[in-house]
């Protein structure tokens with residue numbers, strides 16, 4: 001388990017998706033490969049449509065560059081469902097920076113941001129595909145708890161659906177550094 005009090009080398013820099021950051025965001029989305037997302041690659045037309053439609057910043061969404069102290073910009077984190085009491089996120093580290101231990105500090109920085117800047121948020125959620133081992137390890141190492149396993153809940157283009165695995169973290173666990181378990185054995 002990662003020491004959650006460790007100061008992260010990664011900070012979030014809010015980006016302006018339809019203004020000064022539009023070009024860099026488009027480049028990132030359309031040149032990277034995301035093997036565990038519903039869409040592995042994103043066309044320029046689809047990325048433009050999503051950006052201009054508010055998918056990266058509107059009432060429900062906000063997006064940040066992940067800036068590493070030494071490596072510079074290593075990826076993006078997007079918050080979703082911001083008008084609900086329980087936000088979700090999408091984390092995308094650039095391919096050249098994957099597998100180097102940056103996932104946990106990135107998720108810790110994002111979790112800190114949500115709980116520090118959104119006082120009304122008492123829990124924060126994320127989902128990933130069941131075979132996204134790196135992301136599932138990141139969730140566990142960052143103190144998040146598996147709360148759901150939706151069998152065949154993740155569509156796969158040209159293949160059989162995979163399971164979608166849901167994780168969450170409570171504000172009170174984030175504050176105290178503890179982990180509240182899910183009561184799985186609670187059949188009446």
Ligand SMILES: CC(C)(COP(=O)(O)OP(=O)(O)OC[C@H]1O[C@@H](n2cnc3c(N)ncnc32)[C@H](O)[C@@H]1OP(=O)(O)O)[C@@H](O)C(=O)NCCC(=O)NCCS
Pocket residue numbers: 034035036037075089090091092093094097098099100101102103104126127128132133134135137138141
């Ligand atoms: C998923 C992602 C955030 C993980 O971050 P990362 O920096 O690449 O992962 P890390 O190097 O921190 O590795 C985390 C753990 O996964 C393991 N791991 C890393 N890459 C792996 C791989 N390809 N296969 C299996 N395990 C892997 C590491 O050994 C480490 O294990 P440990 O906890 O036992 O030490 C990053 O790879 C990414 O952005 N991928 C593309 C987008 C994506 O899938 N996002 C998730 C959407 S929610």
